[in-house]
């Protein structure tokens with residue numbers, strides 16, 4: 001059996017009628033509140049496999065092509081690609097980085113990440129490349145993590161998007177690459193970065209091509225990779241069975257149950273490990289306090305406190321707990337202050353969408369000092385606050 005290619009991956013996923021991704025419904029802001037305006041995953045999915053139906057985000061299995069675009073743009077990490085899992089991809093990238101760092105002739109060369117279409121015809125040194133079904137699986141935090149740890153940069157090699165059935169992802173990939181480079185530059189603030197940058201190409205670079213005299217090694221590696229391909233198919237099959245069993249298990253809580261309001265008056269809140277990965281990567285570059293990150297990944301809020309009536313919708317629906325009830329009026333449960341921690345905000349926009357008085361506004365021009373501060377911004381609420389008691393409190 002030959003090496004696993006894009007057709008293999010999509011055919012396996014489709015023939016097993018298996019979702020290529022898992023959705024954690026209560027993380028999705030559209031599920032948390034019907035007034036949410038986010039639809040980034042739906043916009044990113046040109047296969048038309050995602051839609052919101054009856055307050056749930058639904059995937060049409062037969063249309064999903066496992067490009068990964070939806071998961072990469074979701075601010076709340078509501079989607080998990082299953083093949084490959086993002087954690088697996090991150091650990092493959094880390095292994096590649098270590099391999100490059102330990103190999104003298106690779107230390108000043110970019111890490112190579114290639115799509116399955118490119119890999120299916122590649123006969124060079126595969127151990128120098130990490131493969132993904134489509135480059136749209138790469139998100140900004142993954143790229144930031146790689147590029148800040150490997151100053152020679154990252155090269156994304158496509159299989160010629162212009163003729164690929166997943167070609168719609170190309171434009172979005174350009175945006176992800178641009179975003180990663182802009183954030184790195186902002187954190188470095190003009191300090192020398194070497195080649196600490198993400199680039200794209202449609203041809204494999206010379207440092208992963210095989211030189212003459214390596215035919216014997218070549219055939220060994222070929223057999224290694226054909227075995228690996230078989231392994232991968234088995235893994236896909238076994239993952240599919242597990243998913244199916246989980247689906248049939250019948251022990252799933254309904255979305256309404258999962259969205260039960262907690263004692264502190266908020267819907268369930270979630271850690272955002274990918275968001276933290278991006279923060280860690282930028283922090284490792286030791287940005288100046290006034291370095292400005294103008295990015296859709298991060299946000300600050302402004303509250304017109306004199307108009308706010310302390311309805312508390314923002315804190316109730318925030319999926320991360322970035323906004324919280326800071327203090328109550330003495331002897332009451334009426335909120336008198338809202339706290340906001342920028343590093344916990346994933347800029348999903350839900351707080352702005354649900355604000356009944358339209359007095360909360362998001363902005364994206366966040367400085368490093370604001371982003372990395374562990375002291376929350378505090379909004380003392382105006383006289384109107386005392387007239388309302390928080391719902392659910």
Ligand code: SF4
Nearest residue numbers: 028029038041074078
């Ligand atoms: S929060 Fe994520 S899953 Fe929900 S609509 Fe936005 S992008 Fe899609």
Ligand code: SF4
Nearest residue numbers: 318345346348349351
């Ligand atoms: S503070 Fe607002 S934009 Fe930030 S994570 Fe919470 S709801 Fe989303």
